[in-house]
Amino acid sequence: MELMEGGFDGLNLLALVWFLLCLNGYAWFAAYRARTTPCLASVLHLYRTDWMRRMLSRDTRIADTSVIANLERGVAFFASSTMLVLAGLLTVLGASEEAIAVVSDLPLVSPPTKLEWELKLLVLIGLFVYAFFKFTWSLRQYGFCSVLIGSAPTPQENPTESERHAFTERSARIISMAANNFNFGLRACYFSLALLGWFINAWVMMLLCAGVVYVLYHREFRSSTLRTLKESVADGATVDVN
Numbered sequence: 001m002e003l004m005e006g007g008f009d010g011l012n013l014l015a016l017v018w019f020l021l022c023l024n025g026y027a028w029f030a031a032y033r034a035r036t037t038p039c040l041a042s043v044l045h046l047y048r049t050d051w052m053r054r055m056l057s058r059d060t061r062i063a064d065t066s067v068i069a070n071l072e073r074g075v076a077f078f079a080s081s082t083m084l085v086l087a088g089l090l091t092v093l094g095a096s097e098e099a100i101a102v103v104s105d106l107p108l109v110s111p112p113t114k115l116e117w118e119l120k121l122l123v124l125i126g127l128f129v130y131a132f133f134k135f136t137w138s139l140r141q142y143g144f145c146s147v148l149i150g151s152a153p154t155p156q157e158n159p160t161e162s163e164r165h166a167f168t169e170r171s172a173r174i175i176s177m178a179a180n181n182f183n184f185g186l187r188a189c190y191f192s193l194a195l196l197g198w199f200i201n202a203w204v205m206m207l208l209c210a211g212v213v214y215v216l217y218h219r220e221f222r223s224s225t226l227r228t229l230k231e232s233v234a235d236g237a238t239v240d241v242n
Contacts, residue, residue, distance in 0.1 A: 012116065015202035016123065022209040023191050026216060027184070039220045041180060043229045049172040056164055057155060064149050068175075072142045075182050078189070079135035086128050093121050103199055110201045117199075124195050127188050134185035141178035148174060187216060 034042050055064050092099050096117050104111040112120070148171045153159040159167075194208035220226070 011202045012120075012198075015198060015205050018206045019123075019191070019195065019198075019209050022194075022213050023187075026213050027187070030216070030220060033221065037221060038226070038230055040223070040226055040229070041176070041183070041220070043226065044179065045172060045176045047229070047232075048175045049168055052168045052171045052175075053164070055149065056152060056159070056167065059154060059156075061149055061152065065146060068142055068145050068149065071178075072139060075135055075139045075142065075178075075185075078182075078185060079132060079139060082128055082132040082135060082185075082189075086125065086132065089121060089125050089128065093118060093125070096121075109199070112199075120195075120198050123198075124192060127192050127195065131185040131188035131192070134181045134188065138178045138181035138185065141174060141181065145171065145175050145178060190216065 030039070030041075033039065051064075055061060058064075096114055100112060100114065100117050103109055148167075152167060152171070153163065190212045191209065194205060194212045196205075197208040198205035
């Protein structure tokens with residue numbers, strides 16, 4: 001009861017529940033829908049399988065390792081950026097009273113209590129910590145991909161068809177796992193933008209969360225990029241990569 005009086009009221013608790021529902025609900029929905037409907041994750045997994053199959057026929061794999069290195073650089077950028085954001089949020093948390101005074105002068109902002117402000121910041125910090133763990137795990141998985149490419153049999157070794165198939169499926173799945181964890185980190189960053197609306201008021205945050213869900217769904221299941229990628233794969237092809 002003390003937390004309700006000095007921290008979150010009913011509307012803010014509703015906003016927090018709505019945020020968690022949007023974040024976790026969309027993750028569950030996207031994983032479930034991807035099993036029966038082509039999406040960016042499933043279609044790109046088919047491309048990665050083709051990539052690994054063609055890689056086995058090449059004597060030199062410099063181009064393949066360069067692609068992995070390029071993907072690692074992108075993930076490393078977001079991981080380091082997340083650390084900078086966390087440092088900034090912790091700084092703001094230590095200067096809550098000054099930050100509240102600045103934000104309270106903005107239009108449409110409901111002046112928060114100090115405890116309410118700090119709880120909102122802690123939720124935002126927790127989201128970026130989650131994103132950081134996802135980005136760093138993705139980074140490590142891309143490192144594992146480099147090891148797999150280094151261990152791939154060469155054409156001179158004449159691997160059997162079953163060996164080629166097993167390597168292709170295994171390596172493509174690891175790359176897709178790395179890409180999926182990167183995607184989870186990006187989703188957390190998108191929802192963090194929606195959380196910023198919470199510092200204005202709870203209704204703005206809930207509206208922005210719904211908007212993020214719409215944008216994510218459109219990009220992953222209805223985008224022109226997906227339609228273009230599907231032109232080179234079998235119609236209706238799906239694969240569970242979660």
